Amino acid sequence: MKSVRIIYFSPTGTTKKVVETIAGSLRSEKVDVLDLTPTRGRRYGRLTSDVDLTILGVPVYTGRVPFQVVEALQQMQGPGTPAAIVVVYGNRAYEDALLELNDIVSRIGFLPIAAAAFVGEHSFSTAATPIAVGRPDNEDLEQAASFGRTLRERLEAAGPLGNGQFLKVPGNYPYRERAQHVSSPETVTELCTKCGACEAACPEEAIAVTEDGVATDRESCLLCCACVRACPTGARRVNDVELLTIARELSSTCHERRSPEFFMK
Ligand SMILES: Cc1cc2nc3c(=O)[nH]c(=O)nc-3n(C[C@H](O)[C@H](O)[C@H](O)COP(=O)(O)O)c2cc1C
Structure with missing residues (x-):
């Protein structure tokens, strides 16, 4: 594997950690980074085709891909090269986010060959309302590294375009409505x-x-x-009373550990 590109949006760093771990295990000679997190990082046109694999990671917001990420990705033109797509969610559910991400990356010109859903500490997690604290932890990151090694073997065995089938991931149409709440810390x-x-x-x-x-x-x-x-x-x-109530509910209902999930062509 000569060259890998990672693209991520990661305000609190959990998605970045997962994507970097996957990329690290590919033992690629070169890793290009597109960080879509700051607004100034979100303007990219046609991407070059000189990478063997792109790993694209986003957090799940209300069961969907964050709207700002959808807008940023739609400004890109993928180079027709393979991509692994990753969502990171706060131990509640990822609902239609992986399906939406698969649809977007296919539409802009990537070839999704594999997908994964990982758990990260929930953005609303605090000492008073802990939700998935410390995730991704060592166990998660070991699975991320193992996913990367499998990707590498698959690409080497099947050649750059995989086996020609479409990648199937969980999710439903129409995608669930994006919940909107105007507020801020x-x-x-x-x-x-x-x-x-x-x-x-x-x-x-x-x-x-x-x-x-x-x-x-x-x-x-x-x-x-x-x-x-x-x-x-x-x-x-x-x-915000509504957000504090959501955090309390998530803290009491989402404490059962969810494990990473993987999907391959
Ligand atoms: C507005 C908002 C909505 C979220 N919605 C969900 C959700 O539907 N399901 C879930 O499990 N986690 C949800 N989360 C939690 C994030 O997906 C999770 O904390 C993720 O690890 C954040 O990624 P980052 O550290 O890369 O920013 C939400 C977080 C925010 C800020």
Whole structure:
């Protein structure tokens, strides 16, 4: 394997960790990285065809591919080369996200040959409402590495285009509705040092830290909670009653460990 490309969107880093682990186990001479997380990283036209495999990973948001990722991917033209698609979800369910991702990458010109669903610590997980804490853990990452090794063997055995069949993944049509909730984490003024970590962490550039305090554009907020994770003083918090209720429910109903799932052509 000479060259691999990884493409991911990963506000709180779990998807990145899984995709990087898969890529690492391919023992490729070169790894190109397209990080779609910051808005400035999301403008790509035609991708070059000089890679043996593209690994594309996204988190699951309300059972779907995050809307911003759909928009970014639709601006790309895949080079007709094989892709492995990966979704990472917070131990609730991934519903139609893998099917949607498979459809998008096929439409823009990749050849999906394999897919996987991994679990990552839920974006809404906190000390008070823990959900899939520490995932992906060593067990998950070992499975990610094993998936990568299998991909490598398959590609070497079947040649670059796989066996010519379509990849089948779980999911239903029509895709489930995207749940929408306009809100954002808030800043506890007394705890905030105006260090700017929240502003730097926000993928949507929705946060502005000034001498006067922290302003958040709620319309642009994805609720990804990257700002909450990045805040060194615990000043950035979700305070929205509806979201806190969801976090409490997920924490009490989604504690049974779900394992990674794999799908191959
Ligand atoms: C707005 C939003 C919606 C989410 N919806 C789901 C969901 O439907 N099912 C689930 O299991 N996890 C869900 N999650 C959790 C993320 O999929 C999970 O935390 C993932 O690991 C985040 O990836 P990242 O660390 O790469 O950002 C959601 C997270 C957010 C922010």
